[in-house]
Amino acid sequence: MxxxxxxxxxxxxxxxEPSWRSCMVMALGPLAERYDVTEEKLRPFLKSGFPWHPDGDSSLTGEDFWLVLLDKFSAAFEALGVPKVEARNAALEVRNIVQDATLxxxxxxxxxxxxxxxxxxxxxxxxxxxxxxxxxxxxxxxxxxxxxxxxxxxxxxxxxxxxxxxxxxxxxxxxxxxxxxxxxxxxxxxxxxxxxxxxxxxxxxxxxxxxxxxxxxxxxxxxxxxx
Missing domain, CATH: 3.40.50.1000 (HAD superfamily/HAD-like)
Structure with a gap:
């Protein structure tokens, strides 16, 4: 059998570990303290929209997966006061951090x-x-x-x-x-x-x-x- x-x-x-929230804070580096971005403040932005959430697109694979999350992370950063360019750069860095095996x-x-x-x-x-x-x-x-x-x-x-x-x-x-x-x-x-x-x-x-x-x-x- x-x-x-x-x-x-x-x-x-x-x-x-790590959570998406913690990866996002790490991706901001010193900007997290400057703009007072914390895991708790990011929480409301991450309750929906991922492929595995009811409102998410579960068919997303490969680069399409990351394109959607990049926009999601950038929007969350900007909503908390991070300037657009810095928000976009930090969003890109999340992809690298979440793949760091030491975490x-x-x-x-x-x-x-x-x-x-x-x-x-x-x-x-x-x-x-x-x-x-x-x-x-x-x-x-x-x-x-x-x-x-x-x-x-x-x-x-x-x-x-x-x-x-x-x-x-x-x-x-x-x-x-x-x-x-x-x-x-x-x-x-x-x-x-x-x-x-x-x-x-x-x-x-x-x-x-x-x-x-x-x-x-x-x-x-x-x-x-x-x-």
Whole structure:
């Protein structure tokens, strides 16, 4: 029996850093303090418009993905008082910063958990809503070797929780008989997987409200006893 596990990335295999807001503040450099641009002030501008948001264009891939985000970041900076030229330059820099592997912190039990899952007979795959070049980041973090394939919204042109990307994932894995989705997002990961007919494991903080997942754990290694 073919068995597969699809893993989310941000907040699942990593501790969730960096956020788009933090990347935007870093991209401004000294201008962030000059114009009093903070992550909290940027928050309202980033609640919508990404490809994985309900109002976003999930079909965006490659350079089209970045063109839309560039306009979004520039507009947010300008709304907070940053001059147009500086706002545009900082928006361009966000693309470089979000790909900086030193800003990401892989969970300490990630590599061992992935290795044990493979030993148990599962094939590991990534299923992420992310920027198009994201696979290069996985290589830099030393995790690419654990995965048989990658389904990335910035390449696939569909985003979780849309059922389409889960069907793309099934085809990529050659239609396994048993499929798990492991993630931290109750909507994108858990609801999306359940709607697709998959098993779902929620990586959550202690005391988190039930997401409807088959399994809820607080660490990756804890998941192993359910597989």
């Amino acid at each position: 073919r068995r597969a596990i699809f893993w989310d990335f941000d907040g699942t295999l990593t501790n969730g 990401y912190h892989v969970r300490p039990d990630a590599a061992a958990t992935l290795a044990v899952c493979a030993f148990k007979g599962y094939k590991n795959y990534i299923l992420t809503n992310n920027f198009p070049e994201w696979e290069n980041l996985l290589i830099q973090l030393g995790l690419r070797q654990f995965f048989s394939g990658i389904i990335n919204s910035g390449v696939a042109g569909a985003c979780k929780p849309d059922e389409r990307i889960f069907r793309i994932a099934e085809r990529t894995a050659n239609f396994p008989s048993l499929i798990w989705m492991v993630g931290d997002n109750p909507i994108a990961d858990i609801l999306g997987a359940k709607n697709a007919g998959w098993h779902a494991a929620h990586i959550a903080k202690p005391g988190t409200k039930s997401s409807g997942a088959d399994v809820t754990v607080t660490s990756l290694s804890e998941l192993l006893k359910f597989l």
